[in-house]
Amino acid sequence: MGLIGAIILGEIIALFSQNKDGPSYTFFVDARKSRVTKLHSPLPIGPESSTQLDLIQRGLLNSTAISAKSILDNCQTYIKFSPKFFRNPTLGFVTPWNKKGFEVALRSYGKFDYLVPVWYQVKLGKSLSLNGQDSVDTKWIKAIRSHEDAFGRKPPKILPRIHFDHWTKQDFISFLNDTTKQEELTAMIIRECSKHHFEGVFFDFGSLTFEGLDPSKPETQRLAGAMVYRLIEMWKWIGTEMHKRELLVFVAAAPNSLFEQYIPFLHPLSIQRALTPQIEGDEIGFDEAATNEDGESEEEDEEEEEEEEEEENGNEEEEEEEDAENDSSSKQHDDEDGKKREGKSKKNKSNTKSKSKKQKKEMSFSSKKKKGEQKSAGKRNKVVEEAYIDGVVLMTYDYSSQAPGPNAPLDWQMGNYMSFRSVPDEAQVKQMNLGQIRPAEPTSLFVGMPFYGYEYINGVQTRAILGSEYIDIIRKYKTRFTWDEQSKEHVLRFVDDAGKERVIYYPSIMSLRLRAQAVSQENAGLAVWELGQGLDYFTDAI
Numbered sequence: 001m002g003l004i005g006a007i008i009l010g011e012i013i014a015l016f017s018q019n020k021d022g023p024s025y026t027f028f029v030d031a032r033k034s035r036v037t038k039l040h041s042p043l044p045i046g047p048e049s050s051t052q053l054d055l056i057q058r059g060l061l062n063s064t065a066i067s068a069k070s071i072l073d074n075c076q077t078y079i080k081f082s083p084k085f086f087r088n089p090t091l092g093f094v095t096p097w098n099k100k101g102f103e104v105a106l107r108s109y110g111k112f113d114y115l116v117p118v119w120y121q122v123k124l125g126k127s128l129s130l131n132g133q134d135s136v137d138t139k140w141i142k143a144i145r146s147h148e149d150a151f152g153r154k155p156p157k158i159l160p161r162i163h164f165d166h167w168t169k170q171d172f173i174s175f176l177n178d179t180t181k182q183e184e185l186t187a188m189i190i191r192e193c194s195k196h197h198f199e200g201v202f203f204d205f206g207s208l209t210f211e212g213l214d215p216s217k218p219e220t221q222r223l224a225g226a227m228v229y230r231l232i233e234m235w236k237w238i239g240t241e242m243h244k245r246e247l248l249v250f251v252a253a254a255p256n257s258l259f260e261q262y263i264p265f266l267h268p269l270s271i272q273r274a275l276t277p278q279i280e281g282d283e284i285g286f287d288e289a290a291t292n293e294d295g296e297s298e299e300e301d302e303e304e305e306e307e308e309e310e311e312e313n314g315n316e317e318e319e320e321e322e323d324a325e326n327d328s329s330s331k332q333h334d335d336e337d338g339k340k341r342e343g344k345s346k347k348n349k350s351n352t353k354s355k356s357k358k359q360k361k362e363m364s365f366s367s368k369k370k371k372g373e374q375k376s377a378g379k380r381n382k383v384v385e386e387a388y389i390d391g392v393v394l395m396t397y398d399y400s401s402q403a404p405g406p407n408a409p410l411d412w413q414m415g416n417y418m419s420f421r422s423v424p425d426e427a428q429v430k431q432m433n434l435g436q437i438r439p440a441e442p443t444s445l446f447v448g449m450p451f452y453g454y455e456y457i458n459g460v461q462t463r464a465i466l467g468s469e470y471i472d473i474i475r476k477y478k479t480r481f482t483w484d485e486q487s488k489e490h491v492l493r494f495v496d497d498a499g500k501e502r503v504i505y506y507p508s509i510m511s512l513r514l515r516a517q518a519v520s521q522e523n524a525g526l527a528v529w530e531l532g533q534g535l536d537y538f539t540d541a542i
Contacts, residue, residue, distance in 0.1 A: 200248025
């Protein structure tokens with residue numbers, strides 16, 4: 001840098017040190033680098049405190065321009081037990097591995113209409129089991145329900161998550177085909193709800209898809225139609241049994257971007273159909289035919305089996321005619337030889353047939369009804385019925401997974417919401433024979449809002465960023481904030497100790513408030529994943 005440069009830099013540092021209007025900062029300067037990356041002393045952070053001033057009164061929504069200082073000064077100041085500014089239904093997730101989330105849920109009493117603790121897992125092995133009972137926090141449940149609210153608000157409804165943990169494609173198909181297992185699971189869930197007085201449950205099937213299938217092909221549409229039909233049947237059973245006991249059924253729906261190239265297991269049409277009250281004339285098909293992964297119906301499978309049997313019988317008749325033409329002297333030898341050939345031929349064909357049937361059975365959606373189950377979907381739907389599902393949480397986050405980009409662009413989030421508010425493609429619904437599917441009610445849809453972000457190093461996503469990690473970074477490093485107008489998200493950039501450029505997309509008060517406003521205008525709900533991951537004042541945006 002040279003002697004003159006060092007003198008000038010020393011004078012600049014001295015000027016900063018003499019600043020009487022605020023705290024003084026001393027910087028480390030690496031002589032081998034031309035830019036400052038790390039602060040010598042961590043920036044101070046404001047104390048944890050409560051306030052009665054909202055975000056506007058605190059001047060936090062005046063501009064998209066933010067700084068490390070503005071965040072640190074305000075992030076631990078929040079309104080305790082405040083009224084909910086967001087007028088529509090709200091839902092918050094809490095997890096056992098993040099105890100702060102349970103604390104936030106308690107101090108944010110009144111902000112959330114539903115709380116979803118992540119406690120239960122469904123396992124499918126030799127038998128079906130519901131695990132996670134040991135994770136249930138009864139003290140927390142009691143604290144939530146016994147809180148004396150100054151505004152007279154009722155406690156939030158507790159809907160524990162039922163997660164289908166590490167399920168494979170075959171597990172899912174087997175469960176859809178097995179109505180007995182569906183009944184067993186429903187009975188287990190109802191017992192848990194009765195034991196802990198839960199108001200319902202939240203189903204999370206994950207994001208499994210049928211990969212390698214072209215969504216535009218008719219056989220793929222047949223598969224999707226059969227699967228949707230089976231899912232509707234499943235939702236009908238679960239929803240009817242839960243509603244008999246006044247229990248709610250909420251479901252997770254993966255974002256549409258996941259299904260641009262794949263057919264999803266939990267097809268959005270099945271969810272939208274289950275959200276639609278059933279009226280007279282809403283018949284759905286696929287009750288007499290099922291479809292395997294190759295797009296073939298069970299009737300086609302049966303025709304193939306009949307052809308194989310006819311061919312086998314024809315071979316047997318030919319062999320019998322040949323044996324009858326042989327003379328008596330060689331009859332015994334020919335008979336023995338013929339039996340060997342026939343036995344070998346039958347064995348090979350039987351093995352091939354058995355293998356083919358087994359593979360197709362594993363990947364098919366059975367249309368067989370158990371004893372006592374109604375056979376006609378048309379008859380079943382000719383009476384007025386309520387919706388089978390009460391609420392759907394759209395998992396509208398994790399948008400960028402490869403190159404650096406926003407976690408939840410606002411337009412994309414609302415686009416996912418509008419897909420459920422729109423009438424599905426008529427041709428597709430007709431091809432699947434699904435009857436009438438109407439737009440979902442806005443209050444039954446919850447747009448997912450993340451309280452976490454992602455970090456990218458040299459253009460590669462490395463990890464999820466939580467509030468405590470975010471604060472640690474902006475306290476230690478020289479940071480630069482920019483506003484991404486397209487996604488409506490703030491972007492943080494800095495250079496780490498190794499000289500690598502890091503980019504972080506993480507929520508801000510402004511980005512959260514804009515989403516709350518957009519969702520509120522649509523009269524839809526908000527769902528936060530997850531409480532405790534964000535900064536303390538994030539709940540003030542709701």
